[in-house]
Amino acid sequence: MKNFSRREFIYKSAASIAAVSAMSPLNFLHAKEKPLINEPIGFQSWMVRELIAKDFGGTLKMMSGLGYQTVEMCSPPGYAKHGFGSLQSLKAPEMKKIITDAGLSCTSSHYGFNELKESGQERMDFANELGLTQMVIASFGLPEQASLSDWKKAADEANSLGELAKKNRMQMVFHNHNIEFEKLEGKIIYDELLERLDPELVKMQFQLWVVIAGYKAADYFKKYPGRFISAHLSDWSGKAEEQVTLGKGTIDWKEFFKASKVGGLKNFFVEMDLSTLKESAIYLKSL
Numbered sequence: 001m002k003n004f005s006r007r008e009f010i011y012k013s014a015a016s017i018a019a020v021s022a023m024s025p026l027n028f029l030h031a032k033e034k035p036l037i038n039e040p041i042g043f044q045s046w047m048v049r050e051l052i053a054k055d056f057g058g059t060l061k062m063m064s065g066l067g068y069q070t071v072e073m074c075s076p077p078g079y080a081k082h083g084f085g086s087l088q089s090l091k092a093p094e095m096k097k098i099i100t101d102a103g104l105s106c107t108s109s110h111y112g113f114n115e116l117k118e119s120g121q122e123r124m125d126f127a128n129e130l131g132l133t134q135m136v137i138a139s140f141g142l143p144e145q146a147s148l149s150d151w152k153k154a155a156d157e158a159n160s161l162g163e164l165a166k167k168n169r170m171q172m173v174f175h176n177h178n179i180e181f182e183k184l185e186g187k188i189i190y191d192e193l194l195e196r197l198d199p200e201l202v203k204m205q206f207q208l209w210v211v212i213a214g215y216k217a218a219d220y221f222k223k224y225p226g227r228f229i230s231a232h233l234s235d236w237s238g239k240a241e242e243q244v245t246l247g248k249g250t251i252d253w254k255e256f257f258k259a260s261k262v263g264g265l266k267n268f269f270v271e272m273d274l275s276t277l278k279e280s281a282i283y284l285k286s287l
Contacts (some may be wrong), residue, residue, distance in 0.1 A: 009146075036257035036287040037268070040069035043231060044271040047076070049083030051274075056087060060102035067281035071099060072230075073109040074268045075123065092129030108134040108230060108267055110175065113141050113154070116161050124168040134229060134267070135165055136173040136205055148184040148192060155196035162201025175205040175230055178247065181213050194224055203229035203264070205273070211236050211251060218255045221263025230267035231260065233280070244277040247283035257287065 011252035043063055045052060051059040060071060076087035087095065099106050109132055116123060116137065127135055140154040180190040194204070204227050206217045219229060234259065235249030236242070247253060260268075270280050 005230045016118055035286060036254060039266060041067065041281055041284050042072055042267060042269040043068045043277065044072045044080075044110075045074055045084075045108070046079075047277070048274060049079075050130070053083040053086055057098045057102060060099060060104055063277070064103040066278045067285060068104065068270075068277075069129050070105045070107065070269075072267070073106055073130075074138075075111045075115060077119075077123075078112040078115040079110070092126050096130050106130065107132055108136060108173070108269075110136045110138040113137050113139065113157075117157065120161060120164050121168075124165065127170060128168060130233060132170065134171045134173050134203075137161070137202075138175050138229075139177060144179075148187065148189070151184070151189055151192065152196050155193050155202075158202050159196075159198045161210075162198060166201060167184035167267055171203055171229065172201060173203045173205050175232070176207050176210065178210055178213055181210050181215050194227065199227055203227065205230045206263075207230065207232040207234075208251065208256075209234050209236070212241060216258035217263075218252070221259040221265075222233055225262045226264040228260075228265050229261040230269065231265055232269050232271040233284075234270070234272050243272055243276065245283065246270065246272075246280040247286075253283075253287060 025080050049062065051062075063071065074082070074084050076084045076090070077240060079085075080088060090098075096106070109127065109130075111123060116135070124135070126266050137158055140151070140158075142150055142154060158172065158174060165172040174193070176190060180193065181188060183189070184192075197204075204224075206220060206228055208217050208231060211217075217231060235244050235246045237244045237248075238250045243249075268284075270277060270284075272280060
């Protein structure tokens with residue numbers, strides 16, 4: 001056996017203790033995990049539309065105070081009858097200043113499908129001045145009796161809008177509702193839209209509420225990597241159509257946010273009742 005000097009013994013012993021300490025469970029417990037969310041926490045303005053109709057700037061400041069960092073707007077002309085009509089008199093720089101003065105940013109907005117087909121260039125000019133990068137088709141607005149070919153035709157029109165958006169340095173996006181997860185001719189409408197829509201011209205905004213119909217966002221993010229850009233967040237109690245604060249329902253949020261990186265998401269907007277917004281923001285920040 002090799003003989004060690006007293007100095008060598010002390011040095012090697014100290015190094016061994018340090019190595020063991022670094023591997024101890026206590027240190028693992030204190031190690032900071034990487035956050036699941038690296039993007040700003042946002043909200044959809046539709047949920048506070050009645051407040052916006054009364055006081056746009058004050059409502060945004062209230063939401064900023066609850067912990068939100070970004071807002072997804074609704075087009076004032078397209079949503080004039082739903083609380084946004086009073087904003088039509090605002091020019092894009094004026095609206096942008098009100099948003100930034102409230103401590104928020106805005107990169108995305110919802111639009112009516114017909115609105116974009118009829119006034120696409122005008123809306124894109126305004127969007128560029130406002131600082132948007134994403135324009136979301138809120139719905140195709142098709143009747144309940146629409147055929148699968150009607151949905152495919154609408155998808156083709158969305159691709160055309162996507163081409164115009166690209167020329168204007170914008171990303172066109174499609175937002176789903178539960179109806180897209182119904183079946184026509186034995187096929188899920190949403191799956192058919194994903195096949196029809198151009199992956200580059202039209203990205204997807206996933207509304208998580210389809211969980212009540214048995215569909216998980218994480219599954220779609222994994223199946224169609226890179227096809228998504230944003231999501232509307234909500235949580236489900238598992239009973240009827242009862243919403244609950246994020247983190248208190250059935251959705252596995254760790255699974256969701258890990259899969260969202262595969263899906264390509266850049267924005268997350270909470271879309272729930274006002275009473276749940278504060279606690280939902282706190283929960284998201286804890287992730």
